[in-house]
Amino acid sequence: xxxxxxxxxxxxxxxxxxxxxxxxxxxxxxxxxxxxxxxxxxxxxxxxxxxxxxxxxxxxxxxxxxxxxxxxxxxxxxxxxxxxxxxxxxxxxxxxxxxxxxxxxxxxxxxxxxxxxxxxxxxxxxxxxxxxxxxxxxxxxxxxxxxxxxxxxxxxxxxxxxxxxxxxxxxxxxxxxxxxxxxxxxxxxxxxxxxxxxxxxxxxxxxxxxxxxxxxxxxxxxxxxxxxxxxxxxxxxxxxxxxxxxxxxxxxxxxxxxxxxxxxxxxxxxxxxxxxxxxxxxxxxxxxxxxxxxxxxxxxxxxxxxxxxxxxxxxxxxxxxxxxxxxxxxxxxxxxxxxxxxxxxxxxxxxxxxxxxxxxxxxxxxxxxxxxxxxxxxxxxxxxxxxxxxxxxxxxxxxxxxxxxxxxxxxxxxxxxxxxxxxxxxxxxxxxxxxxxxxxxxxxxxxxxxxxxxxxxxxxxxxxxxxxxxxxxxxxxxxxxx
Numbered sequence: 366x367x368x369x370x371x372x373x374x375x376x377x378x379x380x381x382x383x384x385x386x387x388x389x390x391x392x393x394x395x396x397x398x399x400x401x402x403x404x405x406x407x408x409x410x411x412x413x414x415x416x417x418x419x420x421x422x423x424x425x426x427x428x429x430x431x432x433x434x435x436x437x438x439x440x441x442x443x444x445x446x447x448x449x450x451x452x453x454x455x456x457x458x459x460x461x462x463x464x465x466x467x468x469x470x471x472x473x474x475x476x477x478x479x480x481x482x483x484x485x486x487x488x489x490x491x492x493x494x495x496x497x498x499x500x501x502x503x504x505x506x507x508x509x510x511x512x513x514x515x516x517x518x519x520x521x522x523x524x525x526x527x528x529x530x531x532x533x534x535x536x537x538x539x540x541x542x543x544x545x546x547x548x549x550x551x552x553x554x555x556x557x558x559x560x561x562x563x564x565x566x567x568x569x570x571x572x573x574x575x576x577x578x579x580x581x582x583x584x585x586x587x588x589x590x591x592x593x594x595x596x597x598x599x600x601x602x603x604x605x606x607x608x609x610x611x612x613x614x615x616x617x618x619x620x621x622x623x624x625x626x627x628x629x630x631x632x633x634x635x636x637x638x639x640x641x642x643x644x645x646x647x648x649x650x651x652x653x654x655x656x657x658x659x660x661x662x663x664x665x666x667x668x669x670x671x672x673x674x675x676x677x678x679x680x681x682x683x684x685x686x687x688x689x690x691x692x693x694x695x696x697x698x699x700x701x702x703x704x705x706x707x708x709x710x711x712x713x714x715x716x717x718x719x720x721x722x723x724x725x726x727x728x729x730x731x732x733x734x735x736x737x738x739x740x741x742x743x744x745x746x747x748x749x750x751x752x753x754x755x756x757x758x759x760x761x762x763x764x765x766x767x768x769x770x771x772x773x774x775x776x777x778x779x780x781x782x783x784x785x786x787x788x789x790x791x792x793x794x795x796x797x798x799x800x801x802x803x804x805x806x807x808x809x810x811x812x813x814x815x816x817x818x819x820x821x822x823x824x825x826x827x828x829x830x831x832x833x834x835x836x837x838x839x840x841x842x843x844x845x846x847x
Contacts, residue, residue: 508795509601526544527541547559581838620660631676635676664693693712716800746791752766
């Protein structure tokens, strides 16, 4: 009898131990990424100092495997140190490329990760109870201007120069020259992929996986006509074709964000519209809103409203009639400009609340009402924060601290309160101005001037803003379906 009793007790203990072991294995990892978190700056004053920047496709419902709030360490200390020797993306690239879920052990490559994401069953977003979905009414501004020696034979944009203050006396107080990657980059955060090349195939596919899992349906890609580029980059038309192809493979869509290129006029933009339709009109990734293509025109107010009116008003050409042309509204007086120009709508772009009239959240109800009265589309632009002192060291007062996701949440709340037709995110990867939602990691590094750089980060979770975007994407879709 005693032997039988001992056997029962021993068996019970083994069961308890097994249950405890399985419970511990199921717990999410709390290990944080490598290095010490960056030192956040103080809250900057509100007064702005400089401009931060010189048929609806059906909703795809995606899902996550596992707990969306689980976290794991994606890069080890030794892998982070690789930036000193190898300027490309991390050697353990497969560790961040797949991501069937942001916090889960990812697949071996981005393409596999996209396939896994497509095959996943619907699940909850963390503990919110909201369905995971990708909505084509949520756009993210995307920049393909980054280069590194491994892929491109040279650096571009990561080695951004320090922009000099317009007052020579003030300029003397601040550094000149440019950043020296791979450790010293022109940004206040450091990307989880390292100083990548926008032309690297795995980087592109990883970005598509990131956007898809974040619930973003449309990339608003920074665009210059063939043979043109910004002052810090080079023409990249071939990349635009690849972005369309990779977006299609990931079941995402692309629209163009037309930049203020040399010689741009209302008439040249008309030619750009024809180029868009002739080149990409039949592409699977071509974004259409209510059956028509859509383009954003950055700094549209720099062209006189009469010129725009001559090009856009009552123009029966197919490429004009089949395109929503969205102008940028910065100042209050631009309300008259967007109407007189015959724009089909307007967006606000800037991520800094109160920086300009258009980016001031409390003005959005009035702007939404103005748009409705004039039969226009109002597209508020939300962002996670703003900081550009790595390229404009004199511009600290324009900084808007993230404070976790608090700032981002306030921006989205303000946007959704006006029942917008579309919402844009500034940005997916504008690293120079610190508006990116792309994953970032803590990093300390030596700058070119010999001083230690303490990059900012998102806390313990590099994927924090992708997850939060997914939350708001679901909110946006639920609100529009109500």
